[in-house]
Amino acid sequence: MSASRSDGTIRVGIVGGTGYTGAELLRLLAQHPAVQLVSITSRGMAGTAVDRLFPSLRGRVGLTFVEPAAAHLERCDAVFFATPHGVAMSQARELLASGVRIIDLAADFRLRDAAEFERWYKIPHACPELLAEAVYALPEAAREAIKRARLIAMPGCYPTSVLLGLLPLAKLQAERSGGSGRGHAGDPVVDWGGLIADCKSGVSGAGRKVEIEYLAGEVSENFRAYGLGGHRHHPEIEQQLQQAVGRPVRVTFVPHLVPMIRGIHATLYVRLQAAAGEDLQRLYERFYRDEPFVDVMPPGSHPDTRSVRGSNIARIALHRPAEDLAIVLVVEDNLVKGAAGQAVQAMNIAFGRPESEGLTHIPLLP
Numbered sequence: 001m002s003a004s005r006s007d008g009t010i011r012v013g014i015v016g017g018t019g020y021t022g023a024e025l026l027r028l029l030a031q032h033p034a035v036q037l038v039s040i041t042s043r044g045m046a047g048t049a050v051d052r053l054f055p056s057l058r059g060r061v062g063l064t065f066v067e068p069a070a071a072h073l074e075r076c077d078a079v080f081f082a083t084p085h086g087v088a089m090s091q092a093r094e095l096l097a098s099g100v101r102i103i104d105l106a107a108d109f110r111l112r113d114a115a116e117f118e119r120w121y122k123i124p125h126a127c128p129e130l131l132a133e134a135v136y137a138l139p140e141a142a143r144e145a146i147k148r149a150r151l152i153a154m155p156g157c158y159p160t161s162v163l164l165g166l167l168p169l170a171k172l173q174a175e176r177s178g179g180s181g182r183g184h185a186g187d188p189v190v191d192w193g194g195l196i197a198d199c200k201s202g203v204s205g206a207g208r209k210v211e212i213e214y215l216a217g218e219v220s221e222n223f224r225a226y227g228l229g230g231h232r233h234h235p236e237i238e239q240q241l242q243q244a245v246g247r248p249v250r251v252t253f254v255p256h257l258v259p260m261i262r263g264i265h266a267t268l269y270v271r272l273q274a275a276a277g278e279d280l281q282r283l284y285e286r287f288y289r290d291e292p293f294v295d296v297m298p299p300g301s302h303p304d305t306r307s308v309r310g311s312n313i314a315r316i317a318l319h320r321p322a323e324d325l326a327i328v329l330v331v332e333d334n335l336v337k338g339a340a341g342q343a344v345q346a347m348n349i350a351f352g353r354p355e356s357e358g359l360t361h362i363p364l365l366p
Helices: 020-029 088-097 113-120 141-148 157-177 234-247 280-288 337-350
Strands: 012-014 035-043 078-081 099-106 151-154 195-201 251-257 263-271 294-296 312-324 325-332
Touching: 020 035, 020 337, 035 157, 035 263, 078 151, 078 337, 088 099, 099 337, 113 234, 141 325, 151 337, 157 195, 157 234, 157 251, 157 263, 157 280, 157 325, 157 337, 234 251, 251 280, 280 294, 325 337
Parallel strands: 012 035, 012 078, 078 099, 099 151, 195 251, 294 312
Antiparallel strands: 195 263, 263 325, 312 325
């Protein structure tokens, strides 16, 4: 599969561009120096100019929404799916056969087990034979695999924050285990069976839809937990951590809805065991020192969500209130680093472009 066309251009199509994630993809790709936006689909908005639905794109995007059958996606180099779960897998075989790279922002290819997917998403998987090929595209953990990937599965917004907050400890565990899943004395680095991820998200994480519980009068001046009976991002988090650690992992994951539009704040509680003597600040700084979109903040910092609004940056801060306890704080913009921005980052890697290309926006303040 070629990296890009002879002139370096990447011809891009977007399936399902009417939601918040689709709007973010349009905003980022319209400014990308190597991207040519050639098609964007929507059954409900077919025939409508993109800048009529999103006036912020006036003068920047001249496309009109088209029916999927009229999009000629097979002519693209990459197709982004900003769609509900189940759409990408229905078109994957045909697009892959045409040599198109698929970048799916939904969950169709995140879970390795088709039965697990069906359990959480309540639909049968249309192409389970492709699950083993799909690359779970968290750039900080899968850069080399993304370079070779035809089928790129983008992480969910919550998993991105949790995984970025725990990957340095997972790497430490793997190093001490010598790849066997057991430490030098058989002890884990941390209590991998007792991780707690206490996460908060802005209302845009629920998507661009009309439901009573997401109306301004319901969300404003309110704060609540949800998904305690099981959240779809839970198996994704545990799957990726177990792969990184090499031993069973159990995460208590509690998401909350907060009265803001965009942003995620993850507070991760980690009981330290064999890692008690580690300088965690140094460990995290070393792990992320070459990462363009992860900022490990000075000791004692308290990152806030507005410090990353509109950017592809995740900020991490470490606290150690006791010798055997680490608290890891992670903030990100759920629509950018948690979705569209990270997808563009993966596209850059897959097509041999500079990884930060089109993504160096400074966060918005206030």
